[in-house]
Amino acid sequence: MALSVVAAARWALQFPKTALLASRLFLDTRVSPLLKLAAALAAVVIVSPVDLFGDVPLLGPVDDVALL
Known part of the structure; x- marks a missing residue:
């Protein structure tokens, strides 16, 4: 699905x-280190071109959607 010009803007x-919000949350000491790690790992998996769970039945198609 292509983005419209208005949506892209x-x-x-x-x-x-x-x-800015994400960087402030990562620097905030009140946020659990476990949550920071989970968010960082989710970002890496989403951006990474390697499909880690692609060959696992039922888990392959679901892992990308679950992270979003």
Whole structure:
């Protein structure tokens, strides 16, 4: 599904705020280190071109959707 120009512009304007929020949450000592690790691992799995669970039946198609 292609993004419309309006949706792409809205996303581009929202991205700096979201990145700032994420960086502040990672630096906040009140946030559990376990949650920080889980978020970092989820980001790596989403961005990584390697499909770690692609060959596992039932888990392959579901892992990408579950992380989003």
